[in-house]
Amino acid sequence: MESTRHRLIELLANSQSSYISGQELSKKLNISRTAVWKHMKELEKDGYKIEAFPKKGYQITQFPDKLSSNTLLWGLHTNWLGKNIIHKTKLNSTQILGNQLAAEGEGHGTVIIADEQTNGRGRMERSWYSARDKGIWMSIILRPGLLPNQAPQLTLLTATVLADVLSQKNISVTIKWPNDILINGKKAAGILTEMQAEQDQIKYVVLGIGLNLNQLQSEFPDSIKDKATSLRVETNKEWDRKELIHGILEHFDTVYDEYMESGFENIRLKWVSYGYKIGEAVDIVTPKENWSATLVGIESDGALIVRNQDGSTEVLYSAEIKW
Structure with a gap:
């Protein structure tokens, strides 16, 4: 249903400067002309403005500004x-x-x-x-x-x-x-x-x-x-x-x-x-200790890499960062 309606919108949009007949839409979408008309009514509910004239067909005159x-x-x-x-x-x-x-x-x-x-x-x-x-x-x-x-x-x-x-x-x-x-x-x-x-x-x-x-x-x-x-x-x-x-x-x-x-x-x-504050010092708080370290980057699993004041690096999986 949704893919048919999406295809219908594409056909109408690609012929904005002219009308496209219900018969042509029916043939291209492989649905009945009654089904085409029903889809048009659903598009109008979504906010599309559609003109329909006998012997001419359908044309989108305005696209909706709301999301659907x-x-x-x-x-x-x-x-x-x-x-x-x-x-x-x-x-x-x-x-x-x-x-x-x-x-x-x-x-x-x-x-x-x-x-x-x-x-x-x-x-x-x-x-x-x-x-x-x-x-x-x-x-x-x-x-x-x-x-x-x-x-x-x-x-x-x-x-x-x-x-x-x-x-x-x-x-x-x-x-x-x-x-x-x-x-x-x-x-x-x-x-x-x-x-x-x-x-x-x-x-x-x-x-x-x-x-x-x-x-x-x-x-x-x-x-x-x-x-x-x-x-x-x-x-x-x-x-x-x-x-x-x-x-x-x-x-x-x-x-x-x-x-x-x-x-x-x-x-x-x-x-x-x-990365925010990469290369800068921040305060780090864990359940066991608090300390200051420089943010270096991240590991492949998303863990944070920091450099401690003694030059050693540490990988953090869970910590509160005092930004």
């Missing part, structure tokens, strides 16, 4: 990612739905997007403020065929994808270990990776992305107002959600394929190039 599965599919150029997009106006959490669908067998590359989350989640069970139409609240289902200890690499990969996409928009970003995207030292995006695995293989990963786009600073809750930012705050302009969603999915599609073919080293180097 159809509008997100139109113009998305990926090899495998986002061929199935599930869009919800309001949802408790794209991660919750993503995990449910993945457990039921939903395929590799499925994308869940919400205009608003009522129970958005970040790392360590923290909540994620997800106001309606103000950001990108998205989860991706992956079935990567990797070992469970490689799952953190997907988080780091995603951080570099977001950093690349924003950098291409002339926004200067850094990545705070392991996965926060910062602009001018404030958090603009976060990544949450959850997986189901057996001992020797990942069954599936649900990779969540939250990116603040069009919030004003005054719109953030008091609890995060001093730590959070948005692209609008930093650039003084509003951003098109669909354009950025497409940019993220298309770049992820390419980088993921390169990673699966060539391994993690290029991702690791890219992450270090964006």
Whole structure:
């Protein structure tokens, strides 16, 4: 059904300067003219403006400005990612739905997007403020065929994808270990990776992305107002959600394929190039001790490498960093 509708949109869009007959659409889509008419009515519900004239056919006169599965599919150029997009106006959490669908067998590359989350989640069970139409609240289902200890690499990969996409928009970003995207030292995006695995293989990963786009600073809750930012705050302009969603999915599609073919080293180097306070001293807190060390980089499993004051290096898998 969705693939037929997507193909219908393509045919209409490619003939914007002229009409295309119901008979021609019926033939190209291999459906009845009545089915064509029903699809047109569904597109109108999504916000497409369609003119229909006897003996002429149909023509799209205006594309919708709201998001839907159809509008997100139109113009998305990926090899495998986002061929199935599930869009919800309001949802408790794209991660919750993503995990449910993945457990039921939903395929590799499925994308869940919400205009608003009522129970958005970040790392360590923290909540994620997800106001309606103000950001990108998205989860991706992956079935990567990797070992469970490689799952953190997907988080780091995603951080570099977001950093690349924003950098291409002339926004200067850094990545705070392991996965926060910062602009001018404030958090603009976060990544949450959850997986189901057996001992020797990942069954599936649900990779969540939250990116603040069009919030004003005054719109953030008091609890995060001093730590959070948005692209609008930093650039003084509003951003098109669909354009950025497409940019993220298309770049992820390419980088993921390169990673699966060539391994993690290029991702690791890219992450270090964006790394927040790499080469600087920070205070580190663990349950056993507190000390000061210089950030060096990351290991292939995502662990943080630091250089202690005595010159020795140490690998940290879990620690609180006093940034």
